[in-house]
Amino acid sequence: MKAAYLVKYGPATTAFQIREVERPVPKSNQILIKVQAFGLNFADIAARYGKYRGAPPLPALLGYDVVGTIEKCGANVKNLNVGDRVAALTLFGGYAEYAVAEQGVAGKISKSIAPGVAVALATQxxxxxxxxxxxxxxxxxxxxxxxxxxxxxxxxxxxxxxxxxxxxxxxxxxxxxxxxxxxxxxxxxxxxxxxxxxxxxxxxxxxxxxxxxxxxxxxxxxxxxxxxxxxxxxxxxxxxxxxxxxxxxxxxxxxxxxxxxxxxxxxxxxxxxxxxxxxxKIAEEKPEKISKIMQEVIQLQQEGILRPHVDAEYSIDRLVEAHRFLESRKSMGKIVVKW
Ligand SMILES: NC(=O)c1ccc[n+]([C@@H]2O[C@H](COP(=O)([O-])OP(=O)(O)OC[C@H]3O[C@@H](n4cnc5c(N)ncnc54)[C@H](OP(=O)(O)O)[C@@H]3O)[C@@H](O)[C@H]2O)c1
Missing domain, CATH: 3.40.50.720 (NAD(P)-binding Rossmann-like Domain)
Known part of the structure; x- marks a missing residue:
């Protein structure tokens, strides 16, 4: 699969490299998602400058939220099936064609929900x-x-x-x-x-x-x-x-x-x-709390209480532009990058 690795701290122009790597293998409580799109979050900018303490070391795969279809389920996964469309929190690893997520932080979503809206339902x-x-x-x-x-x-x-x-x-x-x-x-x-x-x-x-x-x-x-x-x-x-x-x-x-x-x-x-x-920190130590929050967020979107605003959609070859836009402080709402 292709994955957009952060290979150098600093400006977006020199920061990323698309690499061909093995697909991740889901653990028993995880799902493997074929990623349609991933979201940018402001923490990605801090991580790109090497100022985000929780981020993995270089070369690093950033990415907290993805939308896509389930390709594979771990042995203990319940209520989710291969082929389901889901929005999920990935806690890094999202900037890739395939990503794994804990089953608890993935929620089924309808095919009619735009990719930007779907990823905005995760982290933000x-x-x-x-x-x-x-x-x-x-x-x-x-x-x-x-x-x-x-x-x-x-x-x-x-x-x-x-x-x-x-x-x-x-x-x-x-x-x-x-x-x-x-x-x-x-x-x-x-x-x-x-x-x-x-x-x-x-x-x-x-x-x-x-x-x-x-x-x-x-x-x-x-x-x-x-x-x-x-x-x-x-x-x-x-x-x-x-x-x-x-x-x-x-x-x-x-x-x-x-x-x-x-x-x-x-x-x-x-x-x-x-x-x-x-x-x-909460996702690491008490994942059940985030899981509940994720399910409630999907409900709030269905009820029309949460209505994410998607400012811009980019294709993966314009990842640098997407990062620059978020960094510029001109963006409103979500920025999404599609494979
Ligand atoms: N603790 C957590 O678990 C958690 C989870 C998610 C997000 N967050 C934090 O929540 C914030 C919003 O995240 P987001 O992804 O939704 O991003 P965002 O709000 O869409 O974008 C960041 C915004 O922050 C403001 N900003 C940027 N640089 C700034 C600076 N140097 N000084 C003051 N304001 C600045 C800008 O707004 P204006 O130019 O309009 O002022 C910018 O548009 C970020 O700080 C992020 O790290 C924290």
Whole structure:
């Protein structure tokens, strides 16, 4: 089979090489999928620069989500059969013509679902559902801030929060994204390049503050978001995009310092707190949790609550372009690469 290996850290142009390798062999609880398409995730950019700790060493096969048909089932696989079309979380190994996935993190999907929508249901929608409906347990009418709101995870979070009649504040970096967010119902889209998000939100929510903040950025934005929380507030930190983009050690240390320093007594007295989330860790240690999330996500899509937005589809020979587009911060929603 062909597989797009990451062979060199750095810019997309020199990073990948298509290699001919053996197909992976599914273990007893796994399925082998003939991949129709795989999704890009923002962590792929960090991995490409060698800044993603959980990624395998070079030469590495990236890829967290695929859509395709089951080619082979391991001996203990139940409820899935050869020929079924599935969307699946692959936890690396997705940038290939064939990929293996644990049966629990693969869900049957109809042939009518576009490849981009199918892959968006894996990592990005699962992360959003876990963040919104497990970790923070958002409630009706809460006030919710979503950073990178026009991204893959961001749009899914916005849809889940709006479904619960929340007031949603969403940060993004362009007017086009602001308009997109307004179009899907986000009441307060904020272009952070034009307005200070913290001052804008404070003027709108006053001292009662926000209920929930979803932060995949880190740095100063994390501290600002924490300050915006009112009593009962929950902030989730699930990414460090700002840290990844710092080129010098000094820049990285400064960024880390800007996260702020917190003590549990502070959380107690103000009745608010910060939670971390790393899906990779949960999938490794408690895969049954992700499995449940995946099945629920497919249901949420069928009910029309999750409606992934696919920004661009690329063929495998344009993988470099696909990576550049995600890195450019111009993309909205999912980017998918087809074999
Ligand atoms: N912890 C987990 O398990 C988990 C799981 C899935 C995703 N994530 C994280 O969730 C985030 C979103 O992932 P995604 O795949 O859906 O990507 P995405 O949101 O579609 O794309 C990333 C967005 O982040 C913003 N961004 C990029 N570089 C930045 C920087 N240096 N400083 C501030 N903002 C920056 C940009 O939005 P604007 O330009 O509009 O601001 C960009 O469009 C990523 O940070 C990812 O690592 C974490």
């Amino acid at each position: 929608s699962c992360a959003a559902h876990y963040l919104a409906n497990r970790l923070t347990n958002i409630q009706e009418n809460e006030k919710v801030l979503i950073h990178a709101a026009a991204g893959g995870v961001g749009i899914a979070l916005a849809q889940l929060a709006l479904h619960k009649n929340c007031t949603v504040f969403g940060t993004c970096s362009s007017q086009k994204k602001v308009e997109y967010l307004r179009g899907i119902g986000v009441q307060h889209p904020i272009n952070h390049r034009e307005k200070d998000f913290s001052e804008t939100i404070r003027a709108l929510v006053g001292t009662r503050g926000l209920d929930v903040v979803f932060n995949p950025i880190g740095g100063k934005s994390l501290k600002q978001g924490y300050r915006l929380l009112g009593a009962g507030g929950r902030l989730v930190s699930y990414g460090v995009s700002s840290l990844n983009s710092k080129k010098t050690i000094f820049g990285r240390l400064k960024d880390l310092w800007q996260f702020g320093v917190y003590h549990p007594v502070q959380f107690l007295s103000s009745s608010k707190g910060i939670i971390g989330m790393n899906m990779l």
